[in-house]
Amino acid sequence: MILSVEALTKNFAGLVAVNALSIQVRRNSITALIGPNGAGKTTALNLITGVLRPTAGRVLLKGADITGRSPHSIASNGMTRTYQNLQMFEGMTVLETVMVGAHRVGRSTWLAALLRAPSVVAEEKDLRNRAMAALDRAGVPASYSGRVAAELPYGWQRRVEIARAIASGVDMLLLDEPAAGLNNQESETMAQLICELREGGTTVLLVEHDMNLVMGISDQVIVMNFGQLLSQGTPDQVQNDPAVVEAYLGKGAEAADAVA
Amino acid sequence: MLQRLDSYHCNLIGLGILIVLEIAIGSLVQNSYYLTVINLCMIFGIASVGLTVLMGYAGLISLGQSAFFGIGAYVSANLATNLNVEPVLALMIGAMAAGVIGWLIARPLLRLSDLYFAMASLAFGIIAYILFGQMRGITGGLDPGFSSAPFSVLGWRLGDTRSMYWVCATSLAIVALFVLNLVHSRFGRALKALGSSEIAADGLGISVVAYKAMALAISAGITGVAGGLFAFFLRSFNSSAFGFNLSIELLVMVIVGSVRSVWGALLGATLVTVLPSLLDRFEDYKLFAYGVAMVIIVMIMPEGLFQAMIEASQKLISRRKPT
Ligand SMILES: Nc1ncnc2c1ncn2[C@@H]1O[C@H](COP(=O)(O)OP(=O)(O)OP(=O)(O)O)[C@@H](O)[C@H]1O
Ligand SMILES: [Mg+2]
Numbered sequence: 001m002i003l004s005v006e007a008l009t010k011n012f013a014g015l016v017a018v019n020a021l022s023i024q025v026r027r028n029s030i031t032a033l034i035g036p037n038g039a040g041k042t043t044a045l046n047l048i049t050g051v052l053r054p055t056a057g058r059v060l061l062k063g064a065d066i067t068g069r070s071p072h073s074i075a076s077n078g079m080t081r082t083y084q085n086l087q088m089f090e091g092m093t094v095l096e097t098v099m100v101g102a103h104r105v106g107r108s109t110w111l112a113a114l115l116r117a118p119s120v121v122a123e124e125k126d127l128r129n130r131a132m133a134a135l136d137r138a139g140v141p142a143s144y145s146g147r148v149a150a151e152l153p154y155g156w157q158r159r160v161e162i163a164r165a166i167a168s169g170v171d172m173l174l175l176d177e178p179a180a181g182l183n184n185q186e187s188e189t190m191a192q193l194i195c196e197l198r199e200g201g202t203t204v205l206l207v208e209h210d211m212n213l214v215m216g217i218s219d220q221v222i223v224m225n226f227g228q229l230l231s232q233g234t235p236d237q238v239q240n241d242p243a244v245v246e247a248y249l250g251k252g253a254e255a256a257d258a259v260a
Numbered sequence: 261m262l263q264r265l266d267s268y269h270c271n272l273i274g275l276g277i278l279i280v281l282e283i284a285i286g287s288l289v290q291n292s293y294y295l296t297v298i299n300l301c302m303i304f305g306i307a308s309v310g311l312t313v314l315m316g317y318a319g320l321i322s323l324g325q326s327a328f329f330g331i332g333a334y335v336s337a338n339l340a341t342n343l344n345v346e347p348v349l350a351l352m353i354g355a356m357a358a359g360v361i362g363w364l365i366a367r368p369l370l371r372l373s374d375l376y377f378a379m380a381s382l383a384f385g386i387i388a389y390i391l392f393g394q395m396r397g398i399t400g401g402l403d404p405g406f407s408s409a410p411f412s413v414l415g416w417r418l419g420d421t422r423s424m425y426w427v428c429a430t431s432l433a434i435v436a437l438f439v440l441n442l443v444h445s446r447f448g449r450a451l452k453a454l455g456s457s458e459i460a461a462d463g464l465g466i467s468v469v470a471y472k473a474m475a476l477a478i479s480a481g482i483t484g485v486a487g488g489l490f491a492f493f494l495r496s497f498n499s500s501a502f503g504f505n506l507s508i509e510l511l512v513m514v515i516v517g518s519v520r521s522v523w524g525a526l527l528g529a530t531l532v533t534v535l536p537s538l539l540d541r542f543e544d545y546k547l548f549a550y551g552v553a554m555v556i557i558v559m560i561m562p563e564g565l566f567q568a569m570i571e572a573s574q575k576l577i578s579r580r581k582p583t
Contacts, residue, residue: 072468
């Protein structure tokens with residue numbers, strides 16, 4: 001297991017957003033975390049990546065206990081993520097944005113940067129190449145690299161965020177609603193991209209509402225409701241679980257159709 | 261592919277233009293009053309470039325830059341005057357002293373939110389101002405103030421206004437180059453990133469607090485260089501130069517110019533330094549007119565004067581060449 005989450009719990013002033021959640025993620029797999037709005041999916045990702053401190057429970061990444069550590073220290077253990085609300089760097093070009101992703105690969109100090117030492121020039125070139133390779137993997141055309149990232153259409157921004165995460169060279173990637181706001185065709189290429197990530201050796205844990213995408217590509221599906229684990233298994237097992245159908249029925253017929 | 265205007269290479273061209281301008285002004289301007297004003301523009305220009313690193317990149321507002329300016333001034337002037345340290349070296353040690361103090365106060369201050377950071381830096385500036393006034397053994401306080409040895413390089417006296425012009429011009433070019441190097445590096449991108457989204461920067465392995473602390477230290481160090489030059493240029497000054505007014509003026513320079521550009525900071529510094537003397541004939545209304553001018557600039561050019569000029573010239577060019 002590359003990632004194990006044990007009895008993770010988060011209380012927000014009386015509201016239990018995540019309640020004793022346990023998850024196991026196998027290396028080189030795609031795991032989807034689904035559930036109705038407000039189920040606690042984003043909160044779970046925030047707890048796993050160190051954005052929030054859990055009230056109780058543990059998170060193990062490659063066997064190391066990372067519970068309560070800061071996001072930048074967790075990133076150095078090889079895990080990073082994308083965000084449900086896009087977190088673009090204002091005014092930066094696509095290339096610069098993805099080069100920030102490659103930050104942890106670099107070693108140069110601020111003093112060397114001040115003097116623009118030869119090692120810094122070489123490192124810049126290396127970071128640039130890494131960023132271009134990550135853009136290529138994420139399917140962003142090289143011709144976009146000079147454009148301001150935050151001015152691109154929504155679907156491309158989602159891909160730039162993924163490229164930024166890829167550039168950091170991590171082997172565990174958490175994606176929070178990568179297909180939100182995308183049309184059908186864009187969702188399909190996003191699904192393809194996520195499969196390619198797995199083939200490239202990256203383990204993916206994704207939160208997503210697009211059931212076609214989730215059921216089409218996941219090795220494991222985990223369903224949350226009211227902060228708790230409702231069901232888990234292969235896409236087939238989960239789709240046939242009466243508890244899941246019921247949870248989604250409560251949200252209206254359309255969602256039930258999506259699951260069934 | 262079209263080179264972006266804020267690329268490293270375009271900025272190096274900008275630096276080249278600055279150096280040509282400096283040489284032209286240095287050879288053409290004879291009037292020593294004008295040279296004095298220009299020297300002050302360059303000194304405050306350096307200080308506002310320092311603040312740009314902090315505000316434009318790391319997104320932190322400091323209302324205590326006067327403290328670093330003062331530390332730079334007193335440390336370098338004391339070393340050169342009382343301990344016979346080579347002035348160039350004294351200037352560097354003064355900058356380092358300001359930088360180290362910036363780094364030290366950053367640790368406790370950065371625990372606060374950005375707004376409280378600004379307020380705490382204000383308190384720091386005021387405390388430093390009081391100390392400058394009280395530690396008369398070192399600073400001379402308000403009265404009699406401090407009398408500094410002249411600037412010199414290897415025994416070569418460079419104390420007069422014209423020589424100090426070249427000293428300030430050289431310092432400004434070096435500082436501008438260093439800052440351009442810095443902001444167009446992994447370090448600078450990290451600052452820009454955390455200034456825009458702390459969560460995303462943190463998630464990519466950037467230690468937000470460590471980087472902000474370093475940004476404050478570098479900003480303080482650069483402001484310290486400006487303070488040292490100020491001391492060597494004026495030679496006789498007192499602690500009233502390092503009060504809250506200075507912090508506010510630096511802030512206005514950076515905002516008016518455009519927060520995220522070295523050139524904007526220099527433009528802002530020039531405007532804020534020169535405008536009051538242009539408004540001299542209004543006497544009683546000087547401060548009022550000054551305030552109104554600043555408000556108008558900020559209102560019609562929210563991105564700053566420099567950005568507005570770039571955009572206007574781009575529009576002009578594209579109108580000439582309709583394609
Ligand atoms: N910082 C916070 N403080 C207080 N309550 C919070 C906080 N963050 C989330 N919550 C609450 O916790 C619950 C779970 O929210 P969360 O964002 O994790 O849901 P989600 O499953 O990601 O939903 P969605 O599908 O809409 O993104 C919600 O009731 C939400 O209002
Ligand atoms: Mg969510």
